[in-house]
Amino acid sequence: MTLLDVKNLHTSYGKVDVLAGVSFEVEPGETYALVGESGSGKTTVIRAIAGLAPAQQGSVKFDGREIRGASERELRPLRKDIAMMFQDPVGSLSPRLTIRSLITEPYRIQGMRQRDLDAEAKRLLEMVNLPAHFADRYPYQLSGGQARRVGVARALALEPKLILADEPTAGLDVSVQGELLNLMNDLRERLGLAMVIITHNLNVVRHVADRMGIMYLGRLVEEGDTETIFADPRHPYTHCLLSANPEPDPDARLERIALKGEPPSLLKRPQGCEFRERCPFAKPICTTVPPWEVENGHGLRCLSPMKAGQAA
């Protein structure tokens, strides 16, 4: 059964429609990546799923149960099954608590005080490869990579079914980024976790995600298997994102497609296809609103898609 089923999710703050109908599904054990520029609504999607941001329309089903608009009381038992990781590795840890208190906080909140919390702290630190004496440290004494591991340990404390991770590698050096992704890949397999990962780093997506969705102005514009999308992006925006990825090789000849301008304001959404004004392949037909079409599990919102193999 589908673990997470998001349908037509809308979020507005006043007149600004941050999410204008987002739908996607995540199966148990699957990793789904949401990709897009800042302001595309990625963060709002996962916060809305977790009930931390409002969602005026649509539905969020977790394990078959509707959770959009649920009260904090109704959500509390589900919090065991959905864990979150936030962007700022150090800033998402309560600054005056020791690491021991931080990673055992989920047990306290869920009323599982009868457990041996010291032993749990030890087990969790071991799981994320941090030495046991870190339990007595404070967040400001940690490096970004270490704080990120603490974040992972806390997210895994209650053995959730789903992790919502917002830019889990942001602010980490490349050598540490690899460690974190390896750890997450490993834990995911061992524990059978499903994950939704938000990132603008496409290099990361390729190595962790089974499927990915590309967001633009609060909507998905393309969705499919990660490998298929990397090999054969159909939406011009996806193609631009993929080519805007400088390679660590001075001789790499990049067939880069320049993306014109910057994302438009959410207050003045363009008519027709919202990507039209920046699109290097826009045609007259693009003044009409493109529908969402799915073919062989590959979703696309474009009337002038790139042909298969054009990207290569």
Place this chain on the structure above:
Amino acid sequence: MSDTLLQIDNLGVDYETARGDLKALRDITFDVNRGEIVGIVGESGCGKSTLISSILRLTAPNTRFRQGEIRFKGQDLLPLSERRMRALRGEDISIVFQDPMQTHNPVLTIGQQMLDIQHRSKASKAEKRARAAKMLGAVGIPDPEARLDQFPHEFSGGMRQRIAIAMALMSEPDLLIADEPTTALDATLEVQIIERLQELQQQFDCAILFISHHLGVIAELCDRVVVMYAGAVIESGDVREIFHNPKHPYTRRLIDCDPGHIKTRARVLPTIPGEVPDLANLPEGCIFRDRCDQALPCCAHQVPPLTQLQEGHRAACWLNHEEVSA
């Protein structure tokens, strides 16, 4: 390429702290020639920021210059008076900072700020304004005349960074220091900024010292690369040499770690296990030894010198010394 603009020689900088002296920079040596783009790569704590603030002499009060020289056009900057230094910062050396959202004064329009930085010029206000508009046009801000009257918050992050570049180039400096100018931006905007910098560099013929931890950006933009680790230069050279023929294990493994060149889904990504050494309590010998999988016995006792291996390629590793490694 003999026309040296900036020459850093054996620079050693400490921070005085309660725990003792933090050896932030040790024996830093490299050059920047006129009209050249030099990249400085390194991970957090490698001393990039200390290096920039030392060149600009905008250092924290507990900074101590222990040894070495920073020569700009042949003149050592360290003994220079604050007044001369200020003139230099305005005229000959400019900087673009990492966070475009905090670079501009929020209560002044962009036009006012761009007029202010021309305060040394004797041109009329209208002329200064025209120059400002021209610069905005040059960095790709559409409709620059009208946008001069807007406030920083009316621009997006990518535009603000371009405005910051425009302002840095106003005085037509000989050296532009760019401190992670694309880190806070999305990949699409990052690419726009890099391409713009390349164009502008040719147009204005200034040298750029480009600091980044993003290897892809460095590879694409720079002519030469300086690799730093824990406060020391461990390798420097031509960009192709560095990326295709790295001579220091750290450089090699840093490039291996970048997932950008691993094209198929990897089960396990390469990493560099271990931690950067404590700068207040440096280990004996090579600073990278604890994390190095090729360490030799001599690495434990002797600091490898930064030696020239061939024209324009230097590395600090005993593996390149046949008499030791053999």
Place this chain on the structure above:
Amino acid sequence: MSKSRSELSLILTGVARDPLGLMGLIIVGTIIFCALFAAWITPHDPIGMNIKDRLQGPSLTYLLGTDQLGRDTFSRVIMGGQVALKVALPAVFGAMIIGLTLGMIAGYGPKWLDNLLMLFFDTIRSFPTVMFALAVVALVGPSLQTVVFVVMATSIPTYGRVARTQTLTLRNSEFILAERSMGAGMARILGVHMLPNIIGVLAVLAAMDIPTVIALEAGLSFLGLGVKPPTPSWGALLKDGYALIRQTPWLVVGGGLPIILATLGFTFLGESLRDVVDPKLRKQR
């Protein structure tokens, strides 16, 4: 428990390292010591009259001379310190605790509650302190408790507003979102996660507020609205001295000097505390 104690000792060492902080610590320590052991330190009964020794200058018997009723000024200064702290400490701590609670609720709770509490704070603030004190004294008569009540009531909004602003900045920080995502309730978020990050700022504010309150108590006593005579208070001493300034300057010195010293001491302490508690400032050192 041991954790909070070590943090306290860390803060104290931090303050003691700063010369101004050390001075503040010594002055405040002396005042508190004198107030606690007033009964043993005072060489004479602070309210015992001795008409034949009235209006004397300093001597070995009377360190700071005597007043018009022959009472020992030094003993009255010491006792006055006790009175000053009896007013200032409960008033400031009461105001801090009430202000903190209301401010955090205003900052974290629903918008309507925030508006209501802010209206309440603004209403209180709109009363001039002295007028308010006059009204209360007229109703219930002057006493130590009245002064404490007036001072506390009028300082609540200051603490409330600061606590509210701090709460508002913290409520959108990622670590609070993280707690919410784990299902932490309001009590836990406010008590365990917000309070430790707000209390430092308020403690600094309180340390800086104590001298103001001491001066206010002195002022009210000077106006005859404070503690009832013959209880010695620094303000009352100043008032007596002011009337007799031509006969002897020692009464004004006896009343004025401790007020100045206490103000300086607590202000130094507060400033130094602020530097130590604020991690941003700590890093720069």
